[in-house]
Structure formats: C-alpha cells, structure tokens
Amino acid sequence: MSPLLEELAAIVGPAHVLTAPELVAGQVTDWTGYWTGHTTAVVRPADTAQVAAVLAACHRAGQPVVPQGGNTGLVGGSIPLEGELVLSTLRLNRIEQVDPLGRTLAAGAGVTVAAAQQAAAEHGLLLGTDLASRDSATLGGIVATNAGGVAMVKYGSTRSRVLGVEAALADGRVLTRWIPLVKDNIGYDLPGLLTGSEGTLAVITRVLLRLVVPARHTATVLAGVDSVVTALALRDAVNRAGLTLEAAELLTAAGLDLVCTRQGLRHPFSEPTPYAVLMEVSGPAEVAEILAEALTSVDGLADAALEEGHSARLWHYRESHTETIAASSSTPAVKLDVAVPLGHQEEFLGRLGPLLGERFPTARPICFGHFADGNIHVNVLDVSADERDAVSDAVFTLVRRYGGSISAEHGIGRAKNRWIGLGRSPADRAAMAAIRTALDPAGLLNPAVLRFDTDR
Amino acid sequence: MSPLLEELAAIVGPAHVLTAPELVAGQVTDWTGYWTGHTTAVVRPADTAQVAAVLAACHRAGQPVVPQGGNTGLVGGSIPLEGELVLSTLRLNRIEQVDPLGRTLAAGAGVTVAAAQQAAAEHGLLLGTDLASRDSATLGGIVATNAGGVAMVKYGSTRSRVLGVEAALADGRVLTRWIPLVKDNIGYDLPGLLTGSEGTLAVITRVLLRLVVPARHTATVLAGVDSVVTALALRDAVNRAGLTLEAAELLTAAGLDLVCTRQGLRHPFSEPTPYAVLMEVSGPAEVAEILAEALTSVDGLADAALEEGHSARLWHYRESHTETIAASSSTPAVKLDVAVPLGHQEEFLGRLGPLLGERFPTARPICFGHFADGNIHVNVLDVSADERDAVSDAVFTLVRRYGGSISAEHGIGRAKNRWIGLGRSPADRAAMAAIRTALDPAGLLNPAVLRFDTDR
Numbered sequence: 021m022s023p024l025l026e027e028l029a030a031i032v033g034p035a036h037v038l039t040a041p042e043l044v045a046g047q048v049t050d051w052t053g054y055w056t057g058h059t060t061a062v063v064r065p066a067d068t069a070q071v072a073a074v075l076a077a078c079h080r081a082g083q084p085v086v087p088q089g090g091n092t093g094l095v096g097g098s099i100p101l102e103g104e105l106v107l108s109t110l111r112l113n114r115i116e117q118v119d120p121l122g123r124t125l126a127a128g129a130g131v132t133v134a135a136a137q138q139a140a141a142e143h144g145l146l147l148g149t150d151l152a153s154r155d156s157a158t159l160g161g162i163v164a165t166n167a168g169g170v171a172m173v174k175y176g177s178t179r180s181r182v183l184g185v186e187a188a189l190a191d192g193r194v195l196t197r198w199i200p201l202v203k204d205n206i207g208y209d210l211p212g213l214l215t216g217s218e219g220t221l222a223v224i225t226r227v228l229l230r231l232v233v234p235a236r237h238t239a240t241v242l243a244g245v246d247s248v249v250t251a252l253a254l255r256d257a258v259n260r261a262g263l264t265l266e267a268a269e270l271l272t273a274a275g276l277d278l279v280c281t282r283q284g285l286r287h288p289f290s291e292p293t294p295y296a297v298l299m300e301v302s303g304p305a306e307v308a309e310i311l312a313e314a315l316t317s318v319d320g321l322a323d324a325a326l327e328e329g330h331s332a333r334l335w336h337y338r339e340s341h342t343e344t345i346a347a348s349s350s351t352p353a354v355k356l357d358v359a360v361p362l363g364h365q366e367e368f369l370g371r372l373g374p375l376l377g378e379r380f381p382t383a384r385p386i387c388f389g390h391f392a393d394g395n396i397h398v399n400v401l402d403v404s405a406d407e408r409d410a411v412s413d414a415v416f417t418l419v420r421r422y423g424g425s426i427s428a429e430h431g432i433g434r435a436k437n438r439w440i441g442l443g444r445s446p447a448d449r450a451a452m453a454a455i456r457t458a459l460d461p462a463g464l465l466n467p468a469v470l471r472f473d474t475d476r
Numbered sequence: 477m478s479p480l481l482e483e484l485a486a487i488v489g490p491a492h493v494l495t496a497p498e499l500v501a502g503q504v505t506d507w508t509g510y511w512t513g514h515t516t517a518v519v520r521p522a523d524t525a526q527v528a529a530v531l532a533a534c535h536r537a538g539q540p541v542v543p544q545g546g547n548t549g550l551v552g553g554s555i556p557l558e559g560e561l562v563l564s565t566l567r568l569n570r571i572e573q574v575d576p577l578g579r580t581l582a583a584g585a586g587v588t589v590a591a592a593q594q595a596a597a598e599h600g601l602l603l604g605t606d607l608a609s610r611d612s613a614t615l616g617g618i619v620a621t622n623a624g625g626v627a628m629v630k631y632g633s634t635r636s637r638v639l640g641v642e643a644a645l646a647d648g649r650v651l652t653r654w655i656p657l658v659k660d661n662i663g664y665d666l667p668g669l670l671t672g673s674e675g676t677l678a679v680i681t682r683v684l685l686r687l688v689v690p691a692r693h694t695a696t697v698l699a700g701v702d703s704v705v706t707a708l709a710l711r712d713a714v715n716r717a718g719l720t721l722e723a724a725e726l727l728t729a730a731g732l733d734l735v736c737t738r739q740g741l742r743h744p745f746s747e748p749t750p751y752a753v754l755m756e757v758s759g760p761a762e763v764a765e766i767l768a769e770a771l772t773s774v775d776g777l778a779d780a781a782l783e784e785g786h787s788a789r790l791w792h793y794r795e796s797h798t799e800t801i802a803a804s805s806s807t808p809a810v811k812l813d814v815a816v817p818l819g820h821q822e823e824f825l826g827r828l829g830p831l832l833g834e835r836f837p838t839a840r841p842i843c844f845g846h847f848a849d850g851n852i853h854v855n856v857l858d859v860s861a862d863e864r865d866a867v868s869d870a871v872f873t874l875v876r877r878y879g880g881s882i883s884a885e886h887g888i889g890r891a892k893n894r895w896i897g898l899g900r901s902p903a904d905r906a907a908m909a910a911i912r913t914a915l916d917p918a919g920l921l922n923p924a925v926l927r928f929d930t931d932r
Contacts, residue, residue, distance in 0.1 A: 056646075121708055122818040139503040166661050177658060179665060180636040193903045200852045203884035205622050205672055206892075206899040207541040207926055208908045209635065216661055236718040249676070252577055260690040262760045264720075304718045304760045315883060359659040362578040394578070394657045428659035441660040447649045451915060452664045458914035459907060470663055 024081045028063050031073045036064040036111070047088060047106050048099060055096035055434065062088075062106040068186055068194060068225040074107060075191025075223060078233075084464050085190075087219040089130060089161030090291050092153035094355070095433025097165065097218045097469045104467070109160045112225055123231045124183060124200045129160025131223045136229075143432035145231040148175035150159040152342075160224045166216030168429025170267045173392045175232050179215040184228030187214055189221075195406045198228055213455070214368075219466040221459045235302030238266055239311045241333035244293030244322035248391065251297045253318050255392050258301050261314040269338050270391035272369070273316070278386065279337055283369045288337060289323040297391070298416040300330060300337045341388050349384075349401035354411050356398040358419045359428035365391060368422050375418060376400065380407055395428040418440050432470045441474035449474070480537045484519050487529045492520040492567070503544060503562050504555060504901070507609075510808070511890065518544075518562040524650060524681040530563060531679060532648025540920050541646075543675040545586065545617030548609035550811070551889025552923045553674045565616045568681055571595045576580065579687045580639060580656045583908045585616025592685075601687040603629035608798075611655050618679045622672030624885025626723045629848045631688050635671040640684030643670055645677075646916035654684055670910070674887050675922040677915045691758030692721055695767045696787035700749030700778035704822040704847065707753045711848050714757050717770040722756040725794050726847035728825070731801075734842060735793055738800045738883055744793060745779040754794045756786060797844050797855075801872035805840075805857035810867050814875045815850040815884035824852070824878050831874060832856065836863055843867070851884040872898050888926045897930035905930070 021029070021039075029037045038044050039061045049056045065071045084104040093096050100106050112128035115135065117126075120143040127136060133154040137147045149162055151169040161167070166179050175181065184198040197211050213219055245251050251270055258265055273294050288296070301311050308328045315324055327334060345353050358370045369387060376383045382402045388398040403411050416426045416439050422428050425451045426443045427436055440449065449472040456472070457463070485493045494500050495517045503511045504559050523526045534541050540560040554628075556562050568584035571591065575581075576599040580681040583592060588608040593603045617623070622635050631637065640654040648756070653667050670677055686735050701707050707726055714721055729750050736743045744752070757767050765785045771780055783790060801809050816824045825843060831841045838858045845852040859867050872882045872895050882899045883892055896905065905928040912928070913919070 086776070119817075119819060159878060161574060166665075168661070170575075172659070176632065176636060179668070180632060189903075189907070193906070195552065195903050195907055196901055197904055199815075199879065199881050199899075200817050201815045201881055203624060203628070203846075203849045203851045204881035204899075205883045205885050205887050206881060206896065207624075207888065207905075208673055208677075209665075209668050209671065210907060212635070212665050213911075215665065215809040217664055221664075233715045236716065247727040249577075259689045260692065262758070292549070304762070304766065306760070310760065315555070359655075359657045360574075361656050362576060388535060390659075393659045395659045405592070422656065425655050425657055425660035425662060427661045428657070429661050432491075432659050432663065440662065443655075443660075445652055448653055448666065449649050449663075451645070451651055452650070455664060455669075455911055472663070 023190055024077060024083055025061055025079045029073055031077065032063055032070050033338050038062040040216060047091060047108065055099045055101065057099045057101040057104050058103055060103070061101040061391055064111050066111045068188065071107065071223055071225050072188040072192045074193050075188050075190060078190045079462065079464060080086050080106060082112055082256035082462065084467050085380050085467050087223045089158030090132065090153065090156035091435060092157045092161065093165060094430045095435035097431055097433030101434060102468050107223060109158060109225070114385035114429045115408040119200065120145065120199050125229045125231055126226065127159055128226055129158060129335055131159050133159065133162060134155045140231050146234045146460055147229070148181050149178050158417060159227045163215050163224055163227050164217065165431045168395065170390060172267050173265050173390060179212050181230040182211045182215050182227065183222050183230050185211045185214055186226035187222035187224045190462060190465050192289055195222060202230060212253070216431065218433060218470045220456055220470050221465065228229040235264065235266055237305050237307045238300055238302045238330055239308040239326060239328050240243060240294060240300045240334045241315065241326045242288055242298050242334040242337060243315065244289040245295050245297050246293060246320040248369065250318065251295060251391055253361060254297055254299065254321065257314040257318050258299065258311065261310050263301045263303040263307060263310060265392060266302050268390065268461045269298040269388065270390035271296040271298065271338060271388050272386065273387050275386045276337060278348055279340050279344045282348060283340050286336065288325055291322055292323045297333060316455060338388065345386055345399045345401060351403055351405065352468055354400040354403050354408055356412060356415050357428050358396055358398055358415065358426055359394040360396060360419060360422050360424035364422035365394065365396065367419060371418060372398070376411065379414065380411055383411060390409050394424065437471045438474065440472065480533060480539055481517055484530055485534045486874050487533065488519055488521045489524050494518040503547065503564065506552060506555050507548055511555045511557065513555045513557040514559055515556040515562050518564055520564045521552065522567045522569050524644065527563065527650045527679055527681050528644040531608060531644050531646060535918065535920060537919065540923050542922050543679045545614030546588065546609065546612035548613045548617065549889060550886045551891035553887055556893030557890060558924050563679060565614060568874060574599050574914045575656065576601065578656050580662060581684065581685045581687055583615055585614060589613045589615065589618060596687050602690045603685070604637050604688040605634050615683045619671050619680055619683050620673065620675050621887045625849065626846060629724050629846060630700060631915060635668050637686040638667045638671050638683065639686050641670055641680050641911045643678035643680045643683035646918060646921050651663070651678060656684055665788050672887065676753045676926050677921065691722060692757045692932050693761050693763045694756055694786055695764040695782060696756045696783050696790045697767060697771065697780055697782045698744055698754050698790040698793060699780035700745040700753060700770065702749060702776040703752050704751060704825065706774065706776035707751060707847055710753055710755065710777065712771040713774050713870055714755065714767065714918065717766050719759040719766060720917060721761060721848060722758050724846065724848035725754040725844065727752040727754065727794060727844050728842065731797055731842045731844050732793060734804055735800045736798050738804060739771045739796050741793065744781055746817065748779055749778045763893050793842065801842055801855045801857065807859055810856040810859050810864050812854040812868060812871050813884050813886040814852055814871065814880055814882055816852060816875060816878050816880035817851060818850050820878035821847060821850065824874060827874060828854070831870060832867065835870065836867055839867060850880065856865055890925060893927045894930065896928065
C-alpha cells in the first residue's frame with residue numbers, strides 16, 4: 021500500500037479504502053458498460069470532515085480524484101478513466117431533516133433520490149426531481165449534474181431548488197452555505213455554481229434542498245397532433261384554462277409505432293399522426309373536464325385519450341421508449357440529449373431524418389422528449405461503431421444551427437468534451453476555466469471531465 | 477479633459493461623457509439621498525461593443541468603474557462613493573424580441589422593468605419580477621442584484637428566470653451565453669453567477685429572460701391571525717385546496733394600526749389580532765369560493781375579508797406601509813431586509829421588540845414582509861443617527877441566531893459590507909474572493925461593493 025493509501029486508510033478506516041479489482045469493479049465502469057476506467061482505490065469517507073481530510077491528503081500528494089455518487093450518469097463523468105482515485109459519497113447517506121414548515125430537506129450527498137423522495141412524501145411534499153435511476157442516483161449526483169427529468173417543466177431545474185450545500189474544496193477546505201431560505205442574497209450563488217459543475221469545483225458532501233407541493237388532482241391525455249406547433253398550442257390552451265402542466269412529452273410516429281409493435285400495444289389513435297403529445301395536467305377536482313373542454317379549442321388535434329389522475333396506461337407509451345429502442349437497434353443506440361428553441365423544434369425534427377439518411381444510410385433516428393422545455397432525446401439506431409462520432413457531430417451541428425444546446429440535462433462529462441466549443445464561446449470557456457483554476461489551482465478534481473479547451 | 481476621458485469620448489461620442497456637476501448629480505446620489513459620491517464622469521455607451529471598449533480603456537488606465545442602471549438600489553451599490561467612473565447602461569434600452577412560443581424576452585440591460593412588463597403583456601405573458609421602482613429599475617439592475625419582490629413566492633427568484641446574458645468583463649472581453657432554453661447544461665452557470673453579483677464580476681449589457689404565464693382567476697384575502705404558525709397553516713390550506721399562492725404577506729398589529737390611523741382607513745377586523753395575512757391566490761374560475769371554503773379549515777383565524785380578483789382595497793393596507801412608516805418616524809427609519817427560516821419567524825418577531833426596547837428606548841420596530849419566503853422587512857422608527865449601526869447590528873445578530881439571512885433581496889452593496897461575516901463563512905468569502913479575482917484580477921469593477929474582507 022502506498023503512503024497515500026495508508027494515510028487515507030487512517031482517515032476513513034482500512035475497510036473503506038477498496039483496492040481489490042473485484043471490489044472496485046462496480047465503481048470503474050458505468051452502468052451502460054460503455055465507459056470503463058481503472059483506479060488504485062475507491063475511498064469511502066463517512067462524513068464531511070473525512071471527505072475534507074481525504075482531499076487534503078490527495079492535494080498534498082498531487083493525486084487526481086473523481087467524485088462518485090450512484091454512478092448512474094450518462095456521459096462518463098464519474099468514471100476514473102485516467103486512473104484517478106475514486107471518492108465515493110455513498111456513506112454520506114443520512115437524511116438529517118425534513119422541515120415541513122420551511123419545506124426543506126437537509127441530507128448527506130450519498131442519500132439516494134428514492135430515499136429523499138420517501139422522506140419528503142412522509143410530510144406530503146415532493147423532492148421535485150425524479151428520474152428513472154432514482155434508486156441509485158444520489159442527491160449529490162443530481163446536484164453535481166443539475167439533473168433534469170420529466171418534472172422539470174413544473175418544478176424547474178434541480179439548481180433552482182438547491183438552497184445550500186456543504187462541499188469540500190480540492191485542498192480540503194470546507195465551504196458551508198446553509199441558510200434554508202430561497203431569499204438569501206449575499207454575494208455569489210456558490211450553491212448554484214457547484215450545481216452542474218460535474219465534480220470539478222468541489223466535492224458536495226451535504227445538500228439543503230427546497231421541497232415542493234404535489235398536485236392534488238391530475239389528468240393525463242395522449243393526443244395525436246399534426247405538428248409541434250399544435251403541441252405548443254395545446255400547452256397554451258392548458259394554461260389559458262387555468263391548469264398547470266405537470267409533464268409535457270412529445271412522441272413521434274416512428275417511436276410510437278415501434279413501441280406499439282415491440283410491446284404488443286394497441287395503437288392509441290385511429291389515424292396515424294406525425295407526432296403525439298402526452299401531457300399530465302393538474303388543477304381543481306374537475307381538472308379532467310376542464311382539460312377535455314380545453315382540448316376542443318385546439319386545431320390540428322386528432323384522437324385524444326384522456327384519463328383522470330396519473331394514467332400508467334397512457335404513460336406506458338412514453339416510458340417504454342428507452343427499453344424498446346435498446347431492444348430494436350442492431351448496435352448500441354447513439355443517445356444524444358439536446359434542446360432546441362421551441363419555435364424551431366418542428367424544423368429540427370423534420371430536418372434530422374433526411375440529414376442523417378444522406379450520410380448514414382442504415383441510421384434510424386427515434387426522438388422523444390420534454391417538448392415544453394425544448395428538450396429532445398435523439399436516439400439513433402443501427403449506427404456502426406465507426407460512425408458514432410460522425411452521427412453525434414451531425415446532430416450537434418444541426419442543434420446549433422437552430423440555436424439549441426448540445427446538452428439539455430445530462431451534462432458534458434467525458435462524452436461531449438470534444439463538442440463543448442459548439443455550446444460555449446471562447447470567452448465563456450475562458451471564464452469557466454478561470455473559475456475552475458481559482459477553486460482548484462492544481463487541477464485535481466475530475467480533471468478529464470468538462471474540459472474547456474477544445475480543438476474546434 | 478484627461479486622456480482617458482478623451483478616449484472614452486471617442487468611443488461613445490462626446491455627448492455621452494458627462495462631467496458637469498449638474499449633469500452627473502442624479503448619478504452620484506441614490507434616490508433616498510442617503511448615499512452620495514462623486515465622479516469625474518458618467519459614461520453612457522450605446523451597445524455592448526461600446527461597453528466593452530469603455531471597460532478595456534478603463535482597464536488599461538487602472539480606472540475603477542461603477543456600473544449603474546436605474547439607480548434604484550437600496551444598499552448604495554450603484555453610487556461612486558470613492559470617485560469611480562460611472563458606466564450608465566441607460567442607452568442599452570432596446571427590447572429585441574419577445575418569443576411567445578419559447579416564452580422568452582431578449583433585451584438590452586437598460587430597458588426598464590415597466591417597459592419589459594409591457595412588452596411581455598402584449599403577448600399575454602409576465603416578466604415574473606415586479607417591484608415598486610419598476611419605472612426606473614432596469615433589467616440589468618434586477619439581474620445584477622437578483623431582485624426579489626412580492627411575486628417571488630410564485631415565480632421564484634430573478635436568477636431562476638435568467639436564461640442568458642451578454643456581459644463585458646473588466647478587461648473588455650465579452651461573454652455571451654445566449655441559448656433561450658431552461659435546459660442548457662454545459663458547464664458552470666455563469667448567468668446565475670453574474671445574477672446577484674452587484675456589478676463586481678462583469679457589466680451586463682443584454683439579458684435573455686424566461687417569461688411566465690399569468691394567473692387567469694385570482695382572489696384576495698386579508699385575515700387576522702393569532703400567530704405566524706396560523707399564517708403558515710393558511711398557506712398549507714390554500715395548497716391543499718389545489719390553489720396557487722400569488723402573494724403571501726404578513727402584517728403586524730403595530731403596522732396595521734399605524735397604517736389605519738395615518739391613512740384614515742377603517743380597521744379591517746372587529747377584534748385586534750397580533751398579525752394579519754394578506755394573500756392573493758389563483759386557481760379556476762371558482763377560486764374565491766374554494767378559498768372561502770379553505771379558510772374554514774384553519775384554526776386561529778379571526779375575521780377575514782375576501783374579494784374576487786386582485787383587490788386594490790385590501791392590498792392598500794399592505795402597500796401603504798412604506799409611505800406610512802416614512803411619515804411616522806422622527807428620524808429616517810432604519811430599513812433592514814432580512815429573512816428568517818419559516819419555523820422561527822414567530823420567535824424572531826416576538827423577540828425583536830423587547831430586544832430593541834432594552835437598548836434603544838425610543839426605537840419602534842414595524843415589520844412586514846413576504847412570510848412564505850421567510851422575508852421580513854424590519855423598519856425601526858425613531859432611531860437617532862448615532863444608534864443606527866447598533867440597531868442594525870442587533871437585528872442582524874438576532875437574525876443569525878435563528879439561522880436567517882441578513883440580506884433577503886436587497887443585496888449587500890455598501891450598506892451591509894461590514895456585516896457580511898454574519899452571512900458568509902470565511903471559506904465561503906475566500907471562495908467568492910477567488911472567483912472575483914479570477915474574473916477581475918485588477919479589482920476595477922465596483923471595488924467598494926460586496927467586500928469579502930471583514931473585521932468580524
């Protein structure tokens with residue numbers, strides 16, 4: 021054992037410095053199996069003081085560190101691809117407090133999203149962020165990546181709900197911003213800066229989150245629409261009726277057909293339409309009737325299936341997309357999480373197929389997403405290994421042509437490093453690099469992630 | 477004219493470098509008359525390129541600069557107290573676009589809040605931030621200060637609605653983050669970092685803001701309550717009924733009595749209560765009936781006056797507080813904008829009077845505020861000039877005892893510099909100072925504002 025690992029073992033206890041390959045296997049590969057790295061050790065501190073001591077020791081030794089929560093990221097941001105030490109936050113798993121008056125949750129960074137949701141639910145409140153990986157994803161992870169999800173259209177970004185953080189800087193100093201109030205206007209928004217910084221500025225050890233109030237009455241509608249413009253008109257009609265959007269998902273004919281075929285589902289509409297909209301809407305007890313009435317005011321709407329409450333049956337058409345896509349592609353699907361300004365989504369979706377078809381004859385795009393946020397999950401099936409980067413490049417370039425973002429909610433990680441110049445200008449990248457250097461002068465925190473240099 | 481002023485005149489035109497005392501008088505004193513400074517010139521660039529060129533010239537000359545919008549701040553943050561040059565953004569007054577599909581507004585930093593509200597209203601949308609100084613306050617100013625206001629309980633902070641900014645750094649480089657999407661997860665949230673930075677990191681020249689959808693149907697209630705806990709129970713009852721809070725204001729018996737006496741208003745309740753709550757609530761067309769029903773479920777509620785829609789009559793009891801307080805104090809009232817965790821507001825308000833009374837026999841505190849955000853505006857009347865700092869100190873110390881914030885929405889500016897140590901830890905201040913140095917190494921932007929050193 022190296023002197024550094026001996027020092028770390030003295031801090032966290034020998035049982036929490038894992039070095040055997042079989043013990044670290046789960047921490048050096050991501051869940052998709054696409055990203056695999058290697059490490060000399062996975063270190064598992066138990067509290068903020070231990071995290072700080074571990075970082076201070078690594079800082080003295082010049083040892084790069086990758087912070088890791090539930091390891092459920094989609095862009096390779098938590099994998100030690102260059103042999104970094106892994107600092108696991110999973111033992112920071114204490115829910116400290118739910119304050120029902122202030123509607124806040126204080127918890128360790130290693131608490132899972134599901135555990136936090138459960139703790140909030142016991143007080144009739146919601147975490148506000150939900151995602152499929154909820155049983156593994158951690159609060160530290162969703163804050164460090166500013167995770168999105170279906171509920172963002174109602175509750176905003178994860179960042180907008182971060183009231184405070186405790187975090188250890190690269191040299192082991194501890195930053196504590198811990199005022200449980202949305203109104204705390206004293207200098208720079210460091211919690212917001214750390215949110216989405218992908219482990220490059222500090223290791224988040226505790227989080228103080230604002231909770232939200234769940235809707236009382238909801239209704240779900242799945243409607244065929246002739247265009248994205250009609251989908252947006254439907255959004256407007258819902259707002260005009262005094263109702264609230266809980267979720268607003270766009271499906272395409274190609275995706276819906278594939279799901280129906282693969283899952284053996286009845287096609288929901290009597291006539292095919294180029295798009296379908298799945299919306300969940302909340303309001304007073306009569307929400308379903310009000311929604312039905314609002315639907316009649318929208319031109320371009322084909323069949324619409326409407327059910328009271330959260331309809332698992334209607335949601336299934338949307339939720340089975342991921343699994344269906346994985347099972348339908350001859351190669352691992354290229355999965356790109358982008359966003360396009362709402363007024364350009366129609367054009368983007370219309371251009372995407374022909375554009376890819378010209379250059380990649382076997383490629384089949386299946387898109388779906390959170391259309392009221394502009395977020396589109398572009399999945400490209402049947403792409404050969406040597407075409408993957410070129411496909412990504414083509415999609416990202418098209419996104420930029422319409423003024424969109426090459427990362428809507430998944431972050432940059434390792435996967436999108438080379439395209440960061442498509443999303444941020446040189447002056448912007450230089451400012452971000454200066455901030456990173458200010459907080460981590462030695463460049464030890466997740467050094468290969470979110471790189472601001474680019475050859476573009 | 478100095479060589480620097482000649483250079484600046486060449487950039488913006490001689491007519492826009494103001495040096496005569498009578499021309500700069502309005503820019504060197506704040507609207508309260510409390511803060512007065514002096515300057516060699518007020519420079520008024522017309523666009524981002526001119527702002528950048530002005531800053532580059534000042535940078536070469538080592539000339540400190542105070543950015544100034546509508547000069548409506550409450551903490552002396554836009555006044556050249558140490559003879560800085562004033563960079564006025566008032567000519568950056570173009571509304572570039574309102575996108576009703578994407579629900580965004582793009583505009584110059586010098587556009588007034590009122591003009592932006594009007595532009596949004598033409599598309600049936602709202603800016604989301606509203607404040608009494610709307611005719612003078614600018615978009616650049618509300619972003620630079622992360623301005624709050626009554627609507628924050630529904631629409632969140634100004635920061636949460638900033639999608640993009642264009643800003644000139646201290647050396648004249650221009651940072652452009654301009655993707656009109658809430659989902660744009662590429663690196664650090666620089667727009668959020670500049671929001672609330674009080675002109676110390678960059679001069680914001682253009683803003684890209686998310687607009688919000690106004691409520692269709694509202695009702696207003698003014699209710700006497702026996703405690704803050706009852707006020708919060710009222711908030712919960714409104715949420716349980718599926719209604720949305722548009723505003724939630726707390727008044728005290730002392731404030732309400734003073735307002736009724738001074739304004740010649742009928743006292744709204746048949747029996748006195750220690751507190752009153754003014755709430756505006758939205759929902760379906762039947763919102764008033766649903767609210768009336770919800771009120772019956774809350775214990776501790778005395779008389780309640782309920783009106784449909786936005787009731788100017790009921791709001792008058794709240795809105796005339798500021799004017800009444802100004803007219804009722806024998807000295808300029810000490811006005812402190814603080815926030816206290818919701819569960820401690822009762823105790824804080826109960827302790828405040830006796831605490832001040834012990835040390836400052838003539839002092840009369842009148843509090844009101846946005847109680848669902850924890851925000852309390854503490855006004856202390858009849859304080860002598862030499863007691864002002866000690867009164868502030870006592871209030872801030874009490875705020876911290878309950879874990880609150882010494883600046884809820886007004887910022888630090890010059891006024892609260894000496895208390896910043898009560899709001900931010902040494903490690904936090906060091907991190908903020910490092911970021912400031914990273915973006916403005918020469919320390920030329922608003923150097924005397926938001927100082928992270930403190931003698932506490």
